[in-house]
Amino acid sequence: QVQLVESGGGVVQPGRSLRLSCAASGFSFSDSGMHWVRQAPGKGLEWVAVISYGGTNKFYIDSVKGRFTISRDDSKNTLYLQMNSLRVEDTAVYYCAKELATLNYFDYWGQGTLVTVSS
Amino acid sequence: EIVLTQSPATLSLSPGERATLSCRASQSVKSYLAWYQHKPGQAPRLLIYDASNRATGIPARFSGSGSGTDFTLTISSLEPEDFAVYYCQQRAIWLTFGGGTKVEIK
Numbered sequence: 496q497v498q499l500v501e502s503g504g505g506v507v508q509p510g511r512s513l514r515l516s517c518a519a520s521g522f523s524f525s526d527s528g529m530h531w532v533r534q535a536p537g538k539g540l541e542w543v544a545v546i547s548y549g550g551t552n553k554f555y556i557d558s559v560k561g562r563f564t565i566s567r568d569d570s571k572n573t574l575y576l577q578m579n580s581l582r583v584e585d586t587a588v589y590y591c592a593k594e595l596a597t598l599n600y601f602d603y604w605g606q607g608t609l610v611t612v613s614s
Numbered sequence: 615e616i617v618l619t620q621s622p623a624t625l626s627l628s629p630g631e632r633a634t635l636s637c638r639a640s641q642s643v644k645s646y647l648a649w650y651q652h653k654p655g656q657a658p659r660l661l662i663y664d665a666s667n668r669a670t671g672i673p674a675r676f677s678g679s680g681s682g683t684d685f686t687l688t689i690s691s692l693e694p695e696d697f698a699v700y701y702c703q704q705r706a707i708w709l710t711f712g713g714g715t716k717v718e719i720k
């Protein structure tokens with residue numbers, strides 16, 4: 496069955512960096528677009544970034560452009576999110592999600608990893 | 615940016631009752647809208663995509679309708695496991711979510 500397992504979250508000071516990972520199994524990872532979606536405490540869901548299958552195309556929400564980088568290693572079936580210059584407002588549970596076909600919907604999600612940015 | 619407004623914010627119902635959730639877009643998203651169920655501490659679950667298509671394994675009591683700017687998720691008869699927060703999401707222009715509707719036990 497499809498499994499997505501995030502890791503790498505934790506507590507970090509503003510301005511510092513963190514790298515999230517998402518280990519995928521149970522589907523053809525290299526053929527799938529992959530996304531990061533986050534949920535700040537007490538808030539709703541917010542899409543963060545997408546990487547196409549093959550890794551050619553990457554898109555980001557405006558608030559993270561220039562600070563976050565999404566990448567993938569198909570040989571390891573792993574998705575990454577490099578987060579630099581972190582801000583307090585980046586505090587959230589970060590989910591990785593598999594794209595349904597090429598439709599930009601999310602048919603499988605991980606359990607999430609909590610990132611807390613605090614001094 | 616397309617803003618999705620969900621209503622009501624909270625819906626208090628009893629098991630067996632019908633739930634009707636609304637999602638309104640600030641501009642047309644055609645039929646490019648999905649619904650998700652999210653329970654605390656769990657991964658969100660895709661219920662409906664492209665406004666009315668049930669995702670794999672989703673029970674028939676969940677149905678979606680609408681196009682353009684007005685969409686509805688209907689749960690025909692609430693089961694105990696259906697009490698959760700529901701989000702709509704559009705893919706017409708970038709990707710945005712609504713603020714959510716919490717379906718709670720009355």
